[in-house]
Amino acid sequence: MATTAPASVRHRPKVIRTAEDIGTVYQFVCLCGATGEEQAARRMALVDLNEHVLSLPRVPADQQCRTPRAHGRSPWEPCGLCADQTSLFDLEMS
Ligand SMILES: [Zn+2]
Ligand SMILES: [Zn+2]
Incomplete structure (x- = not known):
């Protein structure tokens, strides 16, 4: 996966909720292409989201x-x- 993003890349981090066979899962996704692991709890996905936001300049x-x-x-x-x-x-x- 390429790690160099154009300077114009936009970030719109959010947590999406998906219904899976195992139950509802939450996942952090961002417009820049970054994604987090599927999490069992929304707050866990928010941790991934926070880490991404904090990693930004x-x-x-x-x-x-x-x-x-x-x-x-x-x-x-x-x-x-x-x-x-x-x-x-x-x-x-x-
Ligand atoms: Zn302003
Ligand atoms: Zn992003």
């Missing part, structure tokens, strides 16, 4: 978005609208 504090939902930004994406403001990094799971 950090956005400089002064470029992080204060209102990601309003601006359509993710915590790992710089936000020009908020570039001159600083805030605490708060990853919200939905």
Whole structure:
């Protein structure tokens, strides 16, 4: 599997739920192609998701978005609208 991703790659990590013969399984998937193991619990898949997000290059504090939902930004994406403001990094799971 190629490990070099183009700079324009977008990350949209999420946890999907699938009904299997063994029961419901949860799996972390990301638009960039990253996936986690199938997990028996959603919170286990969220751990995989968190590890992926933490592995991404950090956005400089002064470029992080204060209102990601309003601006359509993710915590790992710089936000020009908020570039001159600083805030605490708060990853919200939905
Ligand atoms: Zn990703
Ligand atoms: Zn913003």
